[in-house]
Amino acid sequence: MTNPSFRRTAPIVLRSIRIWSGLFLLAFVTSHLINLSLGLITIETMDRARPYLSGFWSGPITGFLLSASLISHFVLGLWALYVRPTLRTNTQDIVQMLTGMIVVPLLATHAIGISMLADAGVDFGYADTIRLFWLQAPALGLMQVVMLSVVWVHGSAGLFTWLRSKENAGRLLNWLYLLAVIVPVFALLGYAEAGREMLIAGQAGANLASNPAIPEDVVVPFAQIKQVTRAIIYGSIILVVFTLVARFIRLILQKTQEVILVRNGGQEMISTSALSMLSGFQHNDQLHANLCAGRGRCGTCAVRVIRSEFPLPLASELEQRTLYKVGAPEGARLACQLTPAGGKVEVQAIYPADYTFEDARPTETATPSEVPA
Structure with a gap:
């Protein structure tokens, strides 16, 4: 990027x-x-x-x-x-x-x-x-x-x-x-x-x-x-x-809307606009890579957005820095930093759920060039 x-x-x-x-x-x-x-x-x-x-x-x-x-x-x-x-x-x-x-x-x-x-x-x-x-x-x-x-x-x-x-x-x-x-x-x-x-x-x-x-x-x-x-x-x-x-x-007091998450073409997961995408996965008991525990440091929770019914918030400076650091592809977002406003959002995970920095293999949903070494 x-x-x-x-x-x-x-x-x-x-x-x-x-x-x-x-x-x-x-x-x-x-x-x-x-x-x-x-x-x-x-x-x-x-x-x-x-x-x-x-x-x-x-x-x-x-x-x-x-x-x-x-x-x-x-x-x-x-x-x-x-x-x-x-x-x-x-x-x-x-x-x-x-x-x-x-x-x-x-x-x-x-x-x-x-x-x-x-x-x-x-x-x-x-x-x-x-x-x-x-x-x-x-x-x-x-x-x-x-x-x-x-x-x-x-x-x-x-x-x-x-x-x-x-x-x-x-x-x-x-x-x-x-x-x-x-x-x-x-x-x-x-x-x-x-x-x-x-x-x-x-x-x-x-x-x-x-x-x-x-x-x-x-x-x-x-x-x-x-x-x-x-x-x-x-x-x-x-x-x-x-x-x-x-x-x-x-x-x-926070007003929320329902969010439907779909990852890697799998089943729909119900979340809310109060949760980040990573938290939405976790609330549905779905494992997702996050070596830094969702603090936006490691970039391993990165996803590529396929489509979203609602406009997504712009990436913060912190998110952009991390995406650049790990060499994420264009259009990638950090699941721990992305909070959908509502509607249905379909994404592809860039890293496998059990990814560590000792791994150098691509996921089934990304090409080798999309996974940083």
């Missing part, structure tokens, strides 16, 4: 912000998990590595970028939830969506706590942290473990979905699947071993358990941290509920 203008439209910019803010947050969590895994050696080793792993994020520049990433990723995630035509999708997408509602508020409490302690001039090392979480406030320690687990699941799901839309990411994904298991497991083992070391030290007469739950120089900033994080959690819950209610109201 012809080369599109490649303008930086708002949807494209917002999509880029959401992707890169998510990657930045995943890097934040990964460095903390690696630091925790060093507990398999000693707590002292954890503290020695802290300036280069966990402590790195408390700097003024990284702290600002972290806060900006937290806010932008959460807000854009809520917007994506609001405009989403249907919540029916694959299991990985559901997990990512559910964890996304709580991951940023949980992560914000941790990130803000680190930042506020640094601003107060308090050096709260891993020895103090392990003592607090294992001896004085185990419930708080459990919450941190849950937080890291939820964040890791959400970030890994998002990373895999993003990389699946890349043509040359197949081999990389195999290694990342392995790391997705190894990194959190070693972090939990390191956390447990550090806790065991602290308990043994206490039982050996270090009298750690009799120490105050929070060191004296941390009492004031810690109290402030509790107030701020509580406000963040409650505020985030309110925003999520508001988004879900607003979405429900939008769907009730």
Whole structure:
């Protein structure tokens, strides 16, 4: 197809912000998990590595970028939830969506706590942290473990979905699947071993358990941290509920028309003008290629429109970019981005339903030149 203008439209910019803010947050969590895994050696080793792993994020520049990433990723995630035509999708997408509602508020409490302690001039090392979480406030320690687990699941799901839309990411994904298991497991083992070391030290007469739950120089900033994080959690819950209610109201007020989809000359499928063509296929339990889970990144859901009773909306800049990237033929559209206004629409799928970027075969409805290598 012809080369599109490649303008930086708002949807494209917002999509880029959401992707890169998510990657930045995943890097934040990964460095903390690696630091925790060093507990398999000693707590002292954890503290020695802290300036280069966990402590790195408390700097003024990284702290600002972290806060900006937290806010932008959460807000854009809520917007994506609001405009989403249907919540029916694959299991990985559901997990990512559910964890996304709580991951940023949980992560914000941790990130803000680190930042506020640094601003107060308090050096709260891993020895103090392990003592607090294992001896004085185990419930708080459990919450941190849950937080890291939820964040890791959400970030890994998002990373895999993003990389699946890349043509040359197949081999990389195999290694990342392995790391997705190894990194959190070693972090939990390191956390447990550090806790065991602290308990043994206490039982050996270090009298750690009799120490105050929070060191004296941390009492004031810690109290402030509790107030701020509580406000963040409650505020985030309110925003999520508001988004879900607003979405429900939008769907009730939305006027729709019946759409009849016919793919590859098969049976008719009933859909509505509120759903994209891809969602229409999925609602009729028809498999259709979509490696990026309908985000308009991979182009594998592309179809060639044969005829439509109603005029079809023009392709957005985002859709044109993706079609050009995968070398789709003239007249092709992305099923995940095309929302018919009504009537009967007949299309031919360009890729088979089980297509992956490792495949190089054409479908029965397209010539070899129409399927990008």
